[in-house]
Structure formats: structure tokens, C-alpha cells
Amino acid sequence: MTLTVFYLLSALSVFSGLMVVLSRKAVHSVLYLVFCFFTIAGHYLMLNAQFLAAVHVIVYAGAIMVLFLFVIMMLNLNLAAEAQKTPWIKISAVILSGLMLLVLVASVKGAEELSAAQPQNDIGLVKNIGNILFDKYLLPFELISLLLLSAMVGAVLMGRKEPQPQNE
Amino acid sequence: MFSLNSIAAFVDAWLNSTFSPATALAFQFIIIGLLAISLFAVLGLVLVLMERKVSAYMQIRLGPNRVGPKGSLQTVADTLKLVSKEGLTPAGADKFLFNLAPFIVMIAAMMLLAPIAFARDFQLWDINIGVLYITSVSSMAVIGILIAGWSSNNKYSLLGAMRSGAQIVSYELSAGLSVITIVLLAGSLSISEIIHSQADGWWIFKGHIPALISFVIFIIAVTAETNRAPFDLAEAESELTAGFHTEYSGMKFALFFLAEYINIFIVCAIGSILFLGGWMPFHIGNWAAFNHIMDYIPSSLWFFGKTFFLIFVIMWFRWTFPRLRIDQLLNLEWKYLLPIGMINLLLAAAVAIGGWHF
Incomplete structure (x- = not known):
């Protein structure tokens, strides 16, 4: 089932x-x-x-x-408005995606023991995830939040209206 | 005494004694599906009639009064009219998505019924993350609205869908924050545990100021999330004809219309569960006699009474406040409600940690 x-x-x-x-x-x-x-x-x-x-x-x-x-x-x-892509863009896209595939395969390769393990009953509970996030992985968690905050500040800065020059 | 729980237990016992467990489960799924559909139909009829009567009362009119006694069958007649109409699909539309969109909106509304407790111990699915489930499923509806607006291939539809999407995505934050306030106070995400934590008083009373503030924010945010006036820019008829459902007719339009009213019912049900105790009767401290009398009122009546009171409040908004402009609407959310909600969350955390609630 x-x-x-x-x-x-x-x-x-x-x-x-x-x-x-x-x-x-x-x-x-x-x-x-x-x-x-x-x-x-x-x-x-x-x-x-x-x-x-x-x-x-x-x-x-x-x-x-x-x-x-x-x-x-x-x-x-x-379809009509699709941007024309030069061969260079296509080639570099292929190379980049190939590299990404390499990284993904490398990360999945080490995960064999995970697939065999039975899922624990309480692993998904909010309490356990909170404990892990704020205990074991506190530093990465805080760093990610800083990263998101800086991205947000950057977006607000870019979206801000330029102050209009005062003309008499 | 009348109790939905005992009826459900009786049906369950009878099915399990008559059929094999698998067949009984299949029958229960069918029964639940039929009950959900009939609840939707009845709610649609009742709420549309209620809206028209409430608006008539507020504008010193009579409202519908021709079909049936005091106009009570008016919405039945309207539904029959909609069923008999042709469901057009515009020639320039993306046919598959155009026909899919009303169903996505309805399915999202239907899935929201699962964790709602209609009476004492009468709940379809007591999932341990009930509140989050509601937030995540209700975010599906906006995809349906966007699809409807885009696939109609009509500028008014697209503009209406854009407005609706911007509005729902931004107001979801405030609604989520006010829900989290109650989760903090109750200490659980499960709907039944949140209701049980209110046995000695509803959160709106014993949560002090944070609960009150988050209740007000919640009501404002859900009014916006359901695209109701004064936040009904998505279907502002004077600017956009009918917004994202301009091109829909017949039953497809009726599904959108029904989904709007079902969503109002569901958000009010969630509001009554979180802030007004769900099916919990009204108790005052240690007035034993008073509390005992209150216990005699069936829990389903308490739930529906509170929910319909909140629905009435939201209808009251519609006929009281003028419509906001889009910039005013976004300012209200991002510059007022969201900061207030965040500070309120900190206050609620202080109250919850200090144990200052009753």
C-alpha cells in the first residue's frame, strides 16, 4: 500500500x-x-x-x-516573444546545468543509508524540528536569517523611488 | 441529548458490524463526501440569503421577499437559474486551465473542512499541525484565482487576479501572525488541543491585550483574504466589471461565488475556534449554576452560533465601510498591520512565558 x-x-x-x-x-x-x-x-x-x-x-x-x-x-x-538566444548563452547554460547535476549526484550518492532507515515516528513534530534548529544548527539557522534579511533590505532599496530633484 | 458525536459513533459502529473494515471505511469516505457537499450547498444558500437580508436591513429596505415565505427560497431560485444557464468558454481562453480554475478554488475550500471541529469530539481529522494545515491549504486558493484570471485572456480578469493575488499573499502574513499568537498562548498547533485549552475561558478573554489585538488583526486580514468589501478591489465592479471571474458564466461562475461564501464560513469558523473557544460553552469563573445551564446548550449550536456571529460582523463591514484604493490597502497591511502583529507576537510571547493569562 x-x-x-x-x-x-x-x-x-x-x-x-x-x-x-x-x-x-x-x-x-x-x-x-x-x-x-x-x-x-x-x-x-x-x-x-x-x-x-x-x-x-x-x-x-x-x-x-x-x-x-x-x-x-x-x-x-x-511563443512569438521568446527571446533569441545566442549559441554562447546556450553552451554556458549546458555547462552550468551539467555542473549542477554533478553536485546533486554527489550529494545523493552519500545518502544510501538514509533510504534504508525507517522514518521515526516523531521526527516531523514541530517540537523536535525546533529543538534541532535552535540547538544543533543554531549558527547556520541564524546565518540564513541574516542572508534573507539582507536580501530583503536590498530588494526594498532597489524598489525605492529615487528622491526627485527639487526644481523651483 | 442531541449530539453529533454520538450519531457519528453509532453510524461507525453499525458500518463496522455490518461490513468488513475496508468496506466500512469506503462507505465512511462516501458519507463524508456527501455530507461535505450538502453542507456546502446549504451554506451557500443560507449565506447568500443572509447577506441579502442583512444588507437590506442595514439600508432600510425589505430585501428579497417574493419567492417563498419572506423570500426564503430566493437563493434556491437563483441557483436553479444558474444551473440552467450555459457555461461559456471564450474562444481566446486557455480551455483546460479556464475550466480547471473553479475546481481548484472549490477543492481548496473543501480540504479546509477536514480539521475543523464542528462539535464536541466531532472532527474529521485531528492532525497535529491543524493550524498550519489550514494556512497551507488556504494558500492554494490564490493559485486557482490567478489561473482563472490569466486563462480568461481578458485584461480585466488579469488585473483582478493580480490585485487579488497581491492582496491575499500580503494579508496571509497578518492572518498567520495572529494565528501564531494564539498558538503561542495555547502551546499547540492541533485544533482540538487549542479548543481544550479554552475550557476555563476563551482566549479572547483570558489572553489579555495580545489576544484582543490579534483578534482585530485576524478579522481585518481574513476580510481581505476572502476578497470582501471594503477590500474587494479584486472584483471592484466599477473598475474591473467583475474581476477575475468576468468571463465565467453559469455553474462555473456559481462555483466561484459559492467558494467565496464557503471561504467566509471557514475563516469565521477558524476565528471562532482560535479566539472564541470553538464548541466550548460560555463559562464565567465559578458560577456553577450558570455554567451548568450553558453546558445544556449543544456544542454544535455553540460552534455555529459563534461562527455565524463572526460572519455577521464581516457582512456588517461590507455595508459600512467604503472600498479602499489599492495603495491604501497595501499600506494598511505592510505599514500598520504587519508591524503591529509582530510587536503583538512578542507581547504574547511575554504573556505566555510569564504565565500571566488566567
């Missing part, structure tokens, strides 16, 4: 992930990405991490993807 659900969810997430890249319309890509995030939230639920699943949906599907949709709908991208 659990295995069937797992395979179904995995097939759905792989399919939607592929469709993100393959769809012709930008808005469809974003919607497939939203769907992909929901299936990943389903994986979290199957690992008994309800808190992570809920936060994942709130942050990614609910907030970030809505902003994506916003920007793409505003730009109103369609």
Missing part, C-alpha cells in the same frame, strides 16, 4: 518535473512546478514529517510560486 503510493507520487513528481522543462508556455511550466511541489509535500507526509510538508506548501507552492506566476503573467510571455 505504502509502496504503491510512493511509486505513484514519484511518478507524478518526475512527470511534472519533466513537464516544467518541456511545456511551451511559461505559465504552464510554473503550474507544473506548483504541482511538483505538492507531490514533494506528499513525500514529506509519507516520511511522517507533517510540519515540513505544511511549511513546504505554504512557502513554495503558496508564496514563491504565486510570485513566479505574478511576474510571468505580467510579462505575458508567449
Whole structure:
């Protein structure tokens, strides 16, 4: 039963992930990405991490993807207006994604023992995650919050109106 | 005594004794689905009628009074009219997304029913992160609205969807902060534990000033989140015809309309659970006799009474305040409600740590 659900969810997430890249319309890509995030939230639920699943949906599907949709709908991208890409851009994109793939494979390679381990019953509870975040990983957590804060300040600074020169 | 819990227990026992456990579970799913759909239908009919009657009363009119006794069947007639209308799809629309959008909005509204406790021990799914579940599912509805606006291929729809999206995403923060205030005081994310923590007094009474402030912020934020006046810029009829559902007709329009009223019911139910004790009866300190009389009123009546009171308040807003401009709306959220909410959260943390609530 659990295995069937797992395979179904995995097939759905792989399919939607592929469709993100393959769809012709930008808005469809974003919607497939939203769907992909929901299936990943389903994986979290199957690992008994309800808190992570809920936060994942709130942050990614609910907030970030809505902003994506916003920007793409505003730009109103369609097939005719697709930007012409020079070969250099294409080549560098391929190299960059290849490097990214290398990093991902390297990180997944070390995770073999994780897949065999049974999910603990209480790993996803808010209390345990809070304890880990504010105890074991306190420094990285605070650093990430500083990073986000500086990004926010930068965005506000860029979005600020230039003070108008006073003319008489 | 009348109790939804005993009825549910009886049905469960009967199904399990008659069928195998798997079949019984399947039957229970079907029953729950049918109950949810009929609850939606009844709520839609009642709330639309209530809105029209409340607005008529506030404007010293009679309101609908032709169909049925005192106009009570008016919304039934309206629904029949909508069902019999043709559901058009514009030629330039993205057909699949256009037809999908109303269902996304409805499904999000339906999923929100799961953790809500309608009466004492009468809850579909007592998940340990109930409050977060509600926040995460309600953020799905905005995707439906954006899809509806974009796929209609109409500038008014797109503008309405953009406004609605900006509004919902920003006001979600304030609603979330005020919900977290109560989570802090109650010390749990689960809906049933939050309700049980209010056995000796509702949070709005025993939470002192932080609870009061967060209640006010919550009501303002959910009014904005459900796109209700004075925050109904997304469908400001004088500027955008009907906002994101301009191109929808017939039953597809009815689904959006229904989802709006269902969402009002759900946010008011959440408000009554968090701040007004859900199904908890009203108790005053150690007045044993008074408390005993209050206990005799069924818990489902308490829940629906509080919820409908909050719905009435939100309808009252609609017919009292003029509509805000978009910049005023965003200023209100980012420059006033959000900072107040954050400071209030710190206050609530102080109250919770110091144990200053009753």
C-alpha cells in the first residue's frame, strides 16, 4: 500500500518535473512546478514529517510560486516573444546545468543509508524540528536569517523611488 | 441529548458490524463526501440569503421577499437559474486551465473542512499541525484565482487576479501572525488541543491585550483574504466589471461565488475556534449554576452560533465601510498591520512565558 503510493507520487513528481522543462508556455511550466511541489509535500507526509510538508506548501507552492506566476503573467510571455538566444548563452547554460547535476549526484550518492532507515515516528513534530534548529544548527539557522534579511533590505532599496530633484 | 458525536459513533459502529473494515471505511469516505457537499450547498444558500437580508436591513429596505415565505427560497431560485444557464468558454481562453480554475478554488475550500471541529469530539481529522494545515491549504486558493484570471485572456480578469493575488499573499502574513499568537498562548498547533485549552475561558478573554489585538488583526486580514468589501478591489465592479471571474458564466461562475461564501464560513469558523473557544460553552469563573445551564446548550449550536456571529460582523463591514484604493490597502497591511502583529507576537510571547493569562 505504502509502496504503491510512493511509486505513484514519484511518478507524478518526475512527470511534472519533466513537464516544467518541456511545456511551451511559461505559465504552464510554473503550474507544473506548483504541482511538483505538492507531490514533494506528499513525500514529506509519507516520511511522517507533517510540519515540513505544511511549511513546504505554504512557502513554495503558496508564496514563491504565486510570485513566479505574478511576474510571468505580467510579462505575458508567449511563443512569438521568446527571446533569441545566442549559441554562447546556450553552451554556458549546458555547462552550468551539467555542473549542477554533478553536485546533486554527489550529494545523493552519500545518502544510501538514509533510504534504508525507517522514518521515526516523531521526527516531523514541530517540537523536535525546533529543538534541532535552535540547538544543533543554531549558527547556520541564524546565518540564513541574516542572508534573507539582507536580501530583503536590498530588494526594498532597489524598489525605492529615487528622491526627485527639487526644481523651483 | 442531541449530539453529533454520538450519531457519528453509532453510524461507525453499525458500518463496522455490518461490513468488513475496508468496506466500512469506503462507505465512511462516501458519507463524508456527501455530507461535505450538502453542507456546502446549504451554506451557500443560507449565506447568500443572509447577506441579502442583512444588507437590506442595514439600508432600510425589505430585501428579497417574493419567492417563498419572506423570500426564503430566493437563493434556491437563483441557483436553479444558474444551473440552467450555459457555461461559456471564450474562444481566446486557455480551455483546460479556464475550466480547471473553479475546481481548484472549490477543492481548496473543501480540504479546509477536514480539521475543523464542528462539535464536541466531532472532527474529521485531528492532525497535529491543524493550524498550519489550514494556512497551507488556504494558500492554494490564490493559485486557482490567478489561473482563472490569466486563462480568461481578458485584461480585466488579469488585473483582478493580480490585485487579488497581491492582496491575499500580503494579508496571509497578518492572518498567520495572529494565528501564531494564539498558538503561542495555547502551546499547540492541533485544533482540538487549542479548543481544550479554552475550557476555563476563551482566549479572547483570558489572553489579555495580545489576544484582543490579534483578534482585530485576524478579522481585518481574513476580510481581505476572502476578497470582501471594503477590500474587494479584486472584483471592484466599477473598475474591473467583475474581476477575475468576468468571463465565467453559469455553474462555473456559481462555483466561484459559492467558494467565496464557503471561504467566509471557514475563516469565521477558524476565528471562532482560535479566539472564541470553538464548541466550548460560555463559562464565567465559578458560577456553577450558570455554567451548568450553558453546558445544556449543544456544542454544535455553540460552534455555529459563534461562527455565524463572526460572519455577521464581516457582512456588517461590507455595508459600512467604503472600498479602499489599492495603495491604501497595501499600506494598511505592510505599514500598520504587519508591524503591529509582530510587536503583538512578542507581547504574547511575554504573556505566555510569564504565565500571566488566567
